[in-house]
Amino acid sequence: MILPIVAYGDPVLKKMAQEIDQDYPELSTLIANMYETMYNAYGVGLAAPQIGLSIRLFIVDASPFADDTELTEEEQQFLANFKKTFINPKILKEEGDEWVFNEGCLSIPDIREDVFRKPKVTLQYFDENFQEKTEVFEGLAARVIQHEYDHIEGILFTDRLSMLKKRLIKGRLQNISTGKIKVDYRMKFPKQKKKR
DSSP states (O other): OOOOOEEETTTGSOOOBBOOOTTTHHHHHHHHHHHHHHTTTEEEEEEGGTTTBBBBBEEOOOGGGOOTTSSOOHHHHHHHHHHHEEEEEEEEEESSOOOEEEEEETEEEEEEEEEOOOSSEEEEETTTOOOEEEEEEHHHHHHHHHHHHHHHHHHGGGSSOOHHHHHHHHHHHHHTTTSSSSSSEEOOOOOOOOOO
C-alpha cells in the first residue's frame, strides 16, 4: 500500500525516533508498504518518520545510482544490488575526509543542495528478520545510509546547510509545508489549510 509522505514542517521529522522490537505490530507489512511508497516516489531511501512513524527504521535501494558512469564497474555492481532494511541502526564510526554530494529528500521535494558527509560508515543494525549485523559501507551507499539515519535522529539535510543557504531556501520550504507545490506522489502537508 502506498502511504503519504510527510512534508517538511511536520514535527515528526524533527523528533528523535524510538527503537522497536521484533513484536512491533505488522512489521513486515509496514516494511513492504515503505518499499512500495519509496518506489512510487522514485526515491532511493525512506525512513519511518517520513511516513509519520517516529520509530528507528529505514529502507534503502540505491540501484538507481548504478547507472552513474563516473563510478567504477565494481561500485556500479554493488549499488545495483544494494537494497536493505535497517532496524534500530547505530552508527559506530564515520571515517575519511568529508565529500560533497547534491542531496534531495522525498519530504522536501524540488530542493536539492550540496551536503558534506564522511565517505565510510560502520553500522550496527537489525535486518527485516531481526538478525543483528555490523557492516561497513562506503561511497554512495554510506551517503544514503547517513541521510536516512539523520531522519531517525530528527535531522533533515537542510539542517546541514549554511545559514546563508537556509535563508535562500526559506520561502521554498514554507511553500512545501503549506502544500504550495506540485508533486507526483502522495504527500501530507502539515500547514496546509483545510478545504471547507
